[in-house]
Amino acid sequence: MIERHLSEDRLVLLLDEEGTADERAHLAVCEQCRNQLEVYVRLGRMIVQLPALSAPAHLRSQVLERVQSRQVRRASLPKRSMILLQAAAALLIFAAGVATAPLFRQGPDVASPSGSVQSSEAWLTTTAGDPAARLALLDAVLLTAKAARQRAPADPGIRTIHERVLAEQQRAVSALLATYGTVRWF
Amino acid sequence: MQASEPGRDTEQDLIRAASTGDTVAMAKLYDLHADRVYTIVRRLAGEDALAEDWCQDAWIRIFDGLREFRGEAKLSSWIHRVAVNSALNGRRRQLRFTRRERALSTSLVDTRHDSEGLRRLLEAAISRLPEGMRKTLVLHDIEGYAHAEISTLLGTTESNSRSQLVRARAKLRAWIIEGSP
Numbered sequence: 001m002i003e004r005h006l007s008e009d010r011l012v013l014l015l016d017e018e019g020t021a022d023e024r025a026h027l028a029v030c031e032q033c034r035n036q037l038e039v040y041v042r043l044g045r046m047i048v049q050l051p052a053l054s055a056p057a058h059l060r061s062q063v064l065e066r067v068q069s070r071q072v073r074r075a076s077l078p079k080r081s082m083i084l085l086q087a088a089a090a091l092l093i094f095a096a097g098v099a100t101a102p103l104f105r106q107g108p109d110v111a112s113p114s115g116s117v118q119s120s121e122a123w124l125t126t127t128a129g130d131p132a133a134r135l136a137l138l139d140a141v142l143l144t145a146k147a148a149r150q151r152a153p154a155d156p157g158i159r160t161i162h163e164r165v166l167a168e169q170q171r172a173v174s175a176l177l178a179t180y181g182t183v184r185w186f
Numbered sequence: 187m188q189a190s191e192p193g194r195d196t197e198q199d200l201i202r203a204a205s206t207g208d209t210v211a212m213a214k215l216y217d218l219h220a221d222r223v224y225t226i227v228r229r230l231a232g233e234d235a236l237a238e239d240w241c242q243d244a245w246i247r248i249f250d251g252l253r254e255f256r257g258e259a260k261l262s263s264w265i266h267r268v269a270v271n272s273a274l275n276g277r278r279r280q281l282r283f284t285r286r287e288r289a290l291s292t293s294l295v296d297t298r299h300d301s302e303g304l305r306r307l308l309e310a311a312i313s314r315l316p317e318g319m320r321k322t323l324v325l326h327d328i329e330g331y332a333h334a335e336i337s338t339l340l341g342t343t344e345s346n347s348r349s350q351l352v353r354a355r356a357k358l359r360a361w362i363i364e365g366s367p
Contacts, residue, residue, distance in 0.1 A: 012352045039363055040355060046308055047327045047358075053309075055224035059238055063245045064213055070246070071207055 002026040135172040205252035230273040232313040244272035319354035
């Protein structure tokens with residue numbers, strides 16, 4: 001049997017555990033340790049019996065308002081998607097235009113694009129094709145991107161597309177100047 | 187957003203309606219489980235403002251997750267689990283220990299001798315426990331989680347969970363029984 005009093009750590013854990021035979025034997029004869037354990041037992045009972053708290057009334061309206069504002073945001077997503085689709089469609093038209101430009105171009109031959117299955121991103125940054133045709137198509141895409149940005153000025157995706165197309169259009173102007181010396185509009 | 191139809195108030199109907207965005211059904215689900223969610227979140231948070239933020243997060247997760255709820259567990263158990271996870275993953279705010287300590291000292295003087303006061307004192311004392319001890323004590327002693335589950339939820343070990351529980355109970359004993367905060 002354990003002669004010394006049980007440590008507080010052991011007493012606390014005896015709420016959940018049966019304890020060793022020595023500990024049980026000590027508790028049987030030691031009133032002080034039994035009383036200490038009883039304190040923990042009563043405390044544990046109080047903790048378990050704590051009643052449920054009441055959610056504050058204002059929390060209900062906060063939660064439901066937040067849910068509704070999320071629904072409103074989600075409902076506005078299709079509009080944003082349409083704008084993005086419009087911009088993507090413009091990029092595809094641009095890509096198709098670049099692909100077919102050599103067929104209609106007059107003047108020195110220029111290597112055709114390396115394949116018909118290139119992404120819009122690749123077409124946007126390509127240097128292949130007729131620079132004049134490319135510039136004309138970039139202008140068309142830029143008009144669409146600008147209109148989309150006016151409709152959704154805070155949309156980061158549309159802003160990025162607009163800025164990318166604008167930058168590419170400026171590069172195309174530089175490329176055209178380098179090729180022909182002056183800009184030749186169709 | 188559409189409103190719940192009269193009579194569509196079984197739990198399954200409410201789940202189905204709420205998962206499609208029916209705010210009336212959401213409100214009904216909220217009313218059914220609000221106190222239980224608030225209780226666990228408030229005790230884990232240790233303070234009112236934090237608890238309210240975490241409760242909002244929990245309810246957003248609950249409503250978002252209803253679409254994936256397959257009914258394998260009871261809805262109340264699933265909601266409880268989402269609330270616990272939300273609270274444990276909740277964004278930390280600066281804990282206002284000083285203010286809580288002052289409030290606890292006052293309640294020690296005022297409410298020692300009646301059972302309602304004792305319960306309030308115990309709630310206040312649990313709130314005042316350091317975060318790790320508080321979470322372990324709430325999950326183990328009030329919510330009935332095993333040390334293995336707690337160690338997984340809190341990212342600790344089982345022995346750490348046991349140690350936190352021992353220290354939490356000892357602190358509560360000192361505060362509540364001996365009155366020495």
